[in-house]
Amino acid sequence: MAGPGTRAGAAHAVLRGVTRIFPPADRGQAPVHALGPLDLDLARGEFFAVVGPSGCGKSTLLEILAGLSAPTEGSVMFEDSAVRGSPPDGVGVVFQEDASFPWLSVWDNVAFGLRRAGIDSAETARRVDHALGFMGLTGFARAYPAQLSGGMRQRVCIARTLVLQPRLILLDEPFGALDQQTRLLMGDELLRLWRDTGATVLLITHALDEAAMLSDRIGVMSARPGRFIDMVATGWPRDRDSTIVSDAAFGEVTARLWSSLRGESLKALGAAP
Amino acid sequence: MTERAPAWKRYGDSLALLAGLVLLWWLLSRWAGEEALTGPAETLARAQELLQSRRFHGHVTESLTALGYALLLAALGGLGLGTWLGVRRLAGQVAEPILVALYALPKITLYPVILLIFGLGLPAKVAFGAIHGIIPVTIFTLNAVRTIRPVYLKVARTLRLTPWQAFRTVWLPAALPEIVSGQRVGFALTLLGVLIGEMFASQRGVGFVLINAIGLNDVPTIMAAAFLLAVFAATVSAILLKIDRALHRRTIRA
Ligand SMILES: Nc1ncnc2c1ncn2[C@@H]1O[C@H](COP(=O)(O)OP(=O)(O)O)[C@@H](O)[C@H]1O
Numbered sequence: 108m109a110g111p112g113t114r115a116g117a118a119h120a121v122l123r124g125v126t127r128i129f130p131p132a133d134r135g136q137a138p139v140h141a142l143g144p145l146d147l148d149l150a151r152g153e154f155f156a157v158v159g160p161s162g163c164g165k166s167t168l169l170e171i172l173a174g175l176s177a178p179t180e181g182s183v184m185f186e187d188s189a190v191r192g193s194p195p196d197g198v199g200v201v202f203q204e205d206a207s208f209p210w211l212s213v214w215d216n217v218a219f220g221l222r223r224a225g226i227d228s229a230e231t232a233r234r235v236d237h238a239l240g241f242m243g244l245t246g247f248a249r250a251y252p253a254q255l256s257g258g259m260r261q262r263v264c265i266a267r268t269l270v271l272q273p274r275l276i277l278l279d280e281p282f283g284a285l286d287q288q289t290r291l292l293m294g295d296e297l298l299r300l301w302r303d304t305g306a307t308v309l310l311i312t313h314a315l316d317e318a319a320m321l322s323d324r325i326g327v328m329s330a331r332p333g334r335f336i337d338m339v340a341t342g343w344p345r346d347r348d349s350t351i352v353s354d355a356a357f358g359e360v361t362a363r364l365w366s367s368l369r370g371e372s373l374k375a376l377g378a379a380p
Numbered sequence: 381m382t383e384r385a386p387a388w389k390r391y392g393d394s395l396a397l398l399a400g401l402v403l404l405w406w407l408l409s410r411w412a413g414e415e416a417l418t419g420p421a422e423t424l425a426r427a428q429e430l431l432q433s434r435r436f437h438g439h440v441t442e443s444l445t446a447l448g449y450a451l452l453l454a455a456l457g458g459l460g461l462g463t464w465l466g467v468r469r470l471a472g473q474v475a476e477p478i479l480v481a482l483y484a485l486p487k488i489t490l491y492p493v494i495l496l497i498f499g500l501g502l503p504a505k506v507a508f509g510a511i512h513g514i515i516p517v518t519i520f521t522l523n524a525v526r527t528i529r530p531v532y533l534k535v536a537r538t539l540r541l542t543p544w545q546a547f548r549t550v551w552l553p554a555a556l557p558e559i560v561s562g563q564r565v566g567f568a569l570t571l572l573g574v575l576i577g578e579m580f581a582s583q584r585g586v587g588f589v590l591i592n593a594i595g596l597n598d599v600p601t602i603m604a605a606a607f608l609l610a611v612f613a614a615t616v617s618a619i620l621l622k623i624d625r626a627l628h629r630r631t632i633r634a
C-alpha cells in the first residue's frame with residue numbers, strides 16, 4: 108500500500124487506513140465523517156507538519172496518534188506496537204486548548220509529569236528550570252496561570268510536555284496564541300530541541316510559513332473528511348533556523364503549500380473552488 | 381485576574397455596612413419600643429448574661445453536637461454521592477432533576493416522617509440538619525466533577541497517570557473550588573435544619589431556647605439568641621467564603 112503519506116525507511120509511527128467517523132449526536136442527524144482513510148509513515152527523527160483548512164480533522168488525527176481515541180477503521184503503530192485508544196509511553200502531547208492547571212504554579216505545572224513519573228527532585232528541578240529558561244518563563248515560575256497571557260499559558264503546556272523528553276512529540280497549533288515574532292523564536296527553540304533530542308515531531312499548524320520553515324516534510328490535508336492531498340519535502344539542512352525564511356526555496360515551498368490548499372480552504376468556507 | 385482592593389478598603393466597607401445595620405436596628409427599636417424590639421445595647425447585655433449561664437452552655441453544647449454530626453453526614457455524604465454521580469454520567473443525569481426537586485421541596489414537610497422514625501431528641505435533629513445540607517452539597521459536587529474541562533483529563537491520560545494519581549492530582553483539584561462553594565451552602569442549610577429541628581421537637585438546644593422565649597414573649601432573650609446565632613453563622617460563613625474566593629481566584633475564565 109503506497110498512499111501519498113507512506114515512505115520507505117525506519118518508521119517510528121505508522122498509520123494505515125485510519126478513518127474516524129463520529130456517531131450522530133442526536134437521532135436523525137448524520138454521522139460526521141471527520142477523517143480519512145489516510146496512511147502516514149513518520150520516520151524516526153523526522154519533523155513533520157500538517158496543514159489543512161479548519162475542521163478538516165487535524166486534531167482528530169492527533170488524538171488517534173496519541174492513543175486518546177481509537178480510529179473507527181484502520182491501525183496505528185508506534186515503535187512497533189499497536190496503539191488503540193490508550194496512550195503509549197514516550198509520546199508527548201501539546202493540546203490546541205489551554206491545558207495548564209490553574210491550581211498549580213507555573214513551576215509546579217511544568218514539574219507535574221516528572222513528579223508523577225517518580226523522577227527524583229534534583230533532576231526534576233534541573234529539567235524544570237532549564238525548560239522555563241528556554242520558554243522565557245523564568246521570571247514567572249511562582250505565578251499562577253490565571254496571571255499569565257494565553258500565549259504564556261500555552262508555553263507552560265509546551266514546557267510541561269517537553270521536560271518528559273518524549274520520543275514522539277505531537278503539537279496541536281501550539282503557537283496559535285503567540286504573536287509573529289515570538290512564534291518565530293519559539294520555532295527556533297523547537298528546532299534546537301528537536302536536534303538535541305532526536306525526537307520525532309508532528310506539528311499541526313494553520314500557518315503555512317511556520318510549516319515551511321520548521322519541517323522536513325509537510326502533509327497538506329483536504330477539507331473534511333481530511334486526507335493527504337499533497338506531501339511536500341523541503342530538503343532543509345538539519346541545523347536550520349528561522350533565518351531560512353529569507354531563502355529563495357522557502358518562498359517556493361510556501362507557494363506550493365498555498366496552491367495545494369487554496370481550493371480546499373474555499374471548500375471549507377462553503378464556496379466553489 | 382482582578383486586582384484585590386487594599387485591606388483598609390475591604391474591611392472599611394464591611395465595617396461601614398455593619399455600623400449602618402446597628403444604627404438601623406437602634407432606630408427601629410426606638411420607633412417600635414423596647415418591648416417589641418430590644419435595642420443593640422440591651423441585646424448585648426442579655427447575650428452576655430446568656431453566655432455566662434450554665435444552662436445556656438448546656439443548650440449550646442447540645443446544638444453544637446447535633447450540628448457536628450449533621451455536618452459530618454451532609455459534607456461527607458454529599459461529597460461521596462456527588463463525586464460518584466459526577467463520574468457516572470448516566471446516573472448523574474438521572475439523579476440531577478430528582479435532587480433539584482428535593483432541594484426545592486420545603487424540608488419541613490418531611491419532619492413528621494423523621495419524628496416517626498427517630499422520635500424526639502438528638503438523632504431527629506441530626507437527621508433534619510443532614511437532609512437540609514446533603515442535597516446542595518451533592519448538587520454542587522456533582523456539577524463540579526461533571527464540568528471538569530475534558531482537556532485536563534486528556535493530559536492525565538497522555539501522562540499515563542494511574543486512576544488514583546489522576547483522581548488525587550487532577551480531578552480533585554480541578555473540582556475543588558466548586559466543591560468548597562457547595563460546602564459553604566451546605567453549612568448554612570445544615571445549621572438552619574438543626575435549629576428548625578430544635579424549635580419544633582426538642583427540649584434542648586439553642587433552637588429550643590429561641591422557641592421557648594417566643595412562647596414566653598421574652599423579647600430580650602429572643603433577640604440575644606438570634607444575635608448570637610447570627611454572629612456564629614456569619615463567622616463560619618466568612619471563613620468558608622475566604623477559602624472559596626482564594627480558590628476561585630486561580631480559576632481561569634475562558
Ligand atoms: N467528539 C466529536 N463529535 C462529533 N464531531 C466531532 C467531534 N470532534 C470533532 N468533530 C468534528 O470533526 C471534524 C474535525 O474536527 P477537528 O479534528 O477538531 O478539526 P481541526 O482540528 O482540523 O480543526 C469537525 O467537523 C468537527 O466538528
Ligand SMILES: [Mg+2]
Nearest residue numbers: 165166167203
Ligand atoms: Mg484542531
